Amino acid sequence: MGAPKAAVPFVSLLAASFVLAASVLAQPGPPAESGSFRAPDLVELISLDPTIRLDVRYATPDNFVKRAVYAEARAFLQRPAAEALARVHRELGKKGYGIVVFDGYRPWSVTKVFWDLTPESDKDFVADPKTGSRHNRGCAVDVSLFELSTGKVVEMPSAYDEPTARSYPTFEGGEKAARERRDVLRKAMEKESFFVLPWEWWHFDYKDWASYPIQNVAFSEIPRVDASRVAYLPQTLDLASARIVDLTYAFDERTIYWPNAKTSFVKQRDFYGKTEGGWFYSSNTICTPEHGGTHFDAPIHFSEGKESTADVPVGQLIGAAVVIDVTAQAAKDRDYRLTADDVKAWEARNGRIPKGAIVLLRTGWGSRYPDRKSYLGDDTPGKTTDLHFPSFGKEAAILLIRERRAGVIGVDTASIDHGPSADFVVHQIAGAASVAGLENVARLEELPETGAFVVALPMKIAGGSGGPLRVVALIPR
Ligand SMILES: [Zn+2]
Ligand SMILES: [Zn+2]
Numbered sequence: 001m002g003a004p005k006a007a008v009p010f011v012s013l014l015a016a017s018f019v020l021a022a023s024v025l026a027q028p029g030p031p032a033e034s035g036s037f038r039a040p041d042l043v044e045l046i047s048l049d050p051t052i053r054l055d056v057r058y059a060t061p062d063n064f065v066k067r068a069v070y071a072e073a074r075a076f077l078q079r080p081a082a083e084a085l086a087r088v089h090r091e092l093g094k095k096g097y098g099i100v101v102f103d104g105y106r107p108w109s110v111t112k113v114f115w116d117l118t119p120e121s122d123k124d125f126v127a128d129p130k131t132g133s134r135h136n137r138g139c140a141v142d143v144s145l146f147e148l149s150t151g152k153v154v155e156m157p158s159a160y161d162e163p164t165a166r167s168y169p170t171f172e173g174g175e176k177a178a179r180e181r182r183d184v185l186r187k188a189m190e191k192e193s194f195f196v197l198p199w200e201w202w203h204f205d206y207k208d209w210a211s212y213p214i215q216n217v218a219f220s221e222i223p224r225v226d227a228s229r230v231a232y233l234p235q236t237l238d239l240a241s242a243r244i245v246d247l248t249y250a251f252d253e254r255t256i257y258w259p260n261a262k263t264s265f266v267k268q269r270d271f272y273g274k275t276e277g278g279w280f281y282s283s284n285t286i287c288t289p290e291h292g293g294t295h296f297d298a299p300i301h302f303s304e305g306k307e308s309t310a311d312v313p314v315g316q317l318i319g320a321a322v323v324i325d326v327t328a329q330a331a332k333d334r335d336y337r338l339t340a341d342d343v344k345a346w347e348a349r350n351g352r353i354p355k356g357a358i359v360l361l362r363t364g365w366g367s368r369y370p371d372r373k374s375y376l377g378d379d380t381p382g383k384t385t386d387l388h389f390p391s392f393g394k395e396a397a398i399l400l401i402r403e404r405r406a407g408v409i410g411v412d413t414a415s416i417d418h419g420p421s422a423d424f425v426v427h428q429i430a431g432a433a434s435v436a437g438l439e440n441v442a443r444l445e446e447l448p449e450t451g452a453f454v455v456a457l458p459m460k461i462a463g464g465s466g467g468p469l470r471v472v473a474l475i476p477r
Contacts, residue, residue, distance in 0.1 A: 030108040030216045037213040042138050043082040045075045050355040052089050053100040064161050065117050072219045075104040078138040081206035084192040092188050102142040106135035108216040132214035139209035142202045148351035154181050169201040242474040248294040249442045254370040257292035259384050290466040294440045296458030301465040303431025309464030316407040321454040322357045323447045327364035330390040337393030337418050350450050358408040358454045362444040363390040366412045377419050387419035397426040401433045410438030
């Protein structure tokens with residue numbers, strides 16, 4: 001919406017289809033605009049932050065024209081506006097809310113459809129296609145709030161697109177709590193230079209709307225972003241103020257490998273000392289199995305034909321970290337497996353795990369490293385049948401990988417499957433979904449449940465099934 005000041009017309013479906021057919025003939029195209037404009041750069045909102053919720057009403061019959069006018073439920077804004085909205089979404093997170101988007105950029109042809117569907121007597125209430133709307137410029141957005149703890153869209157003083165005075169952002173009636181939520185939204189939006197429409201609490205124009213031209217690009221012409229591969233990147237990460245935690249154990253003679261590994265970490269000195277030329281020089285040769293110490297599991301480790309270490313896109317290995325803690329459960333049961341209920345309990349506190357997240361399981365096992373017996377449960381060389389340590393469980397892995405579409409899962413124990421596992425089912429689920437694993441991750445106790453940003457880069461071994469990993473977390477202060 002954007003133009004209605006009071007009432008929104010009722011339009012019958014019969015009339016709608018007639019007018020729609022006629023409009024195709026009468027339709028000259030978007031207005032010619034003079035002046036210079038910025039180059040349009042429409043950005044799909046979920047590509048900036050996949051936790052922004054979409055409820056694109058015009059892609060459903062649940063809107064004032066009672067029919068779907070968008071073929072796809074997608075939302076776009078010009079880049080500066082999109083980035084500002086992502087900042088609003090993150091800022092609201094501190095208050096326990098997220099942004100839900102009803103509508104953003106709207107092709108001009110849809111504004112024309114709304115116009116044609118509206119009877120003459122009500123034409124004051126919709127945008128005239130002769131001038132277009134700010135939605136056509138990719139600088140207007142219709143939004144509300146959802147609650148992070150429940151995932152539910154909040155009650156506001158009016159419904160979206162409701163044609164009554166309750167929709168005014170200044171409306172003083174109704175429930176106080178609803179008005180307060182409306183004002184929380186408005187304040188957060190205004191801080192990022194969005195301005196509310198005086199008759200619609202949900203409609204905000206971005207300050208630079210006049211700098212962008214009216215566009216008539218269909219959603220289908222804008223390339224789709226695979227949200228599962230969007231690293232959940234913070235828009236601003238201040239490296240100068242972020243705390244950096246190295247989540248990596250050093251490789252040395254104590255590095256823990258799987259008990260049946262044929263070799264362990266070998267570092268041979270090639271040279272150390274003064275050269276004939278008079279300068280100092282040192283150099284070693286190293287040799288290591290791929291799977292040991294803080295290391296990486298490539299999808300091909302348990303899934304034929306999937307990505308090797310060098311093939312996993314780097315963007316998948318850089319992203320927001322979700323830390324799920326089962327220290328208490330693991331202290332009682334050293335074979336503990338993360339359950340789907342544990343994941344849901346985490347989400348009840350922190351909101352839905354975003355697509356592409358790096359999910360780290362904290363069991364408290366880090367304090368046992370590198371004591372083999374304590375860490376693995378058994379230190380008999382070659383024996384793998386009496387291992388006891390906690391990790392992910394099958395149902396949790398299915399939820400995290402197939403439903404939430406995590407990009408990486410990692411753990412502070414020796415394997416993403418728990419010690420007694422004989423079928424390595426979590427490895428199989430991860431590999432089949434091209435999800436990478438991180439094992440023997442250090443210092444997880446220093447990470448918050450949310451808010452950390454992880455960079456997990458393995459040695460780039462062509463055709464590798466895994467490899468030594470350097471993994472760090474950046475925690476904004
Ligand atoms: Zn491994
Ligand atoms: Zn593994």
